[in-house]
Amino acid sequence: MYRGYSGDDKPYPQRHSPLPRQLSDITPATLTRLLGYRYPGIAVESMEVTGIIESHTTKLWLRLTFNGVGRDAGIPAHVCVKANFTGEHLNVDICELEARFYHYLSPSLGDQVATCYYADWDNDGQGLIIFEDLEQRGGRFSQTTDHHGIEGTVQALEDLAKLHATLWNSPALTQHPWLPLSMQTPIDNDQIRIMQYCIDLNLANPNYRKVIPATFLENPDRLQSAYDGLIAWEQAQDSPYCLLLGDCHPGNAYIKPDGHRIWIDWQLARKGRPWRDLTYLMISMLTIDERRQSERDLLRHYRECLLACGVTAVADEQQIFEHYRRWVIYGLQVWLGNLDSWQVGVHLNERFFTAAVDLGTWQALL
Structure with a gap:
């Protein structure tokens, strides 16, 4: 089991039936019932499916019409419903966790997150959220295959610093026992063991073997040892906490x-602590040459952005670099456990394995 919190803190205690478990359960009547717990008197009068992505967690895009209660509540016609409709992997409570996040913490983040109109969970791994269809904003979803460049990475780090600063050292982070502590929860600490079957597939893939150093291919077990070193490093820290996106x-x-x-x-x-998000994002976004050229300047810029947001007790530049060079192993194991059928990841493996050599990550953790 990889559930982190089992408290009984349902946001709508008047709901006694389970959340929907199948796509066919999503009907105007079901949506009326669920939204009615938050918006009494609401009615969903019609529903049109406009898009769907089915995986462990399904995203269902809908066009809805509402009665006056719904319109007065400001719920847009275009929404997205996200939940586990496969019934698989409910022992990994990521859907439940995300629903709790949107219910409890997303209001404090403002326009840094999508507007959520309903978030609920069943304390068994299932969670369901109804939030805005972001495509209606006229922007675009970022992709792991995009070329962001140094300038694009600067903008991303500025936004990331703002996110981290919003709840930096905030009492809100300790008021929610459901919010896991990074690298002190089974899903974090056992990631390699959970994803070992995917890692093995990639290590046998010729495309991956071309970008992975021979020294690693000869001794892949060193990944777990290095990752355990990162866990020990992080658990020994005593600097302030912030809210992490985590992935x-x-x-x-x-x-x-x-x-x-x-x-x-x-x-x-x-x-x-922010180094998990910072390192994972930065090395994923930059080409190898861009990272080598700019990483020190970018780390400095991120730190300056944190300070500009008014946070205190920020690590100095060398301390940040020491965290950064160690946290490379986190992203490395994530992308080595990613299948290309989910997201194309060969180029990201090359970036992280190269960074681990350039920055002395293996030596720092083993």
Whole structure:
């Protein structure tokens, strides 16, 4: 089991039936019932499916019409429903966690996250959220295959610093026992073991073997040892916590028309220190040459952005670099456990394996 919190804190105690478990359960009547817990008297009068992505967590885009209660509540016609409709992997409570995030914490983040109109969970791994259809904003979803360049990475780090600063050292982070502490929860600490079957597939893939150093291919078990070293390093720290996206790669952002980001996919939300998000995002976004050219300047810029937001007790530049060079191993194991059928990841493996050599990551952690 990889559930982190089992408290009984349902946001709408008047709901006694389980949340929908199948796509066919999503009907105007079901949506009327669910939204009615938050907006009494609301009625969904019609529903049209405009898009769907089916995976472990399904995203269902809908066009709805409402009665006057719904219109007065400001719920847009175009929404997205996100939940686990497969019934698989409910022992990994990422849908439940994301629903809690949107219910409890997203209001404090303003326009840094999508507007959520309903978030609920069943305390068994299932969670369901209804939020705005971001495509209606006229921007675009960022992709892991995009070329962002140094300038694009600067903008992303400015947005990331704002996100981290919003709840920097905030009491809100300790008021929610459901919010896991980074690298002190089974899903984090056992990621390699959970994803080992995918890692093995990639290590046998000729396309991956071309970009992975021979020294690693000869001894892949060193990944777990290095990752354990990162866990020990992080658990020994005593600097302030902030809110982490947790899975902070380029594809988990929506870029608004003004160039700023809305952070999406909060299934690995954490309280923790910012180096996890910072390193994972930065190395994913930059080509190898861009990283080598700019990483020190970018780390400095991120730190300056944090300070400009008014936070205190920020690590100095050398301390940040020491965190950064170690946290490379986190992104490395994530992308080595990613299948190309989910997201194209060969180029990201090359970036992280190269960074681990350039920055002495293996030596620092083993």
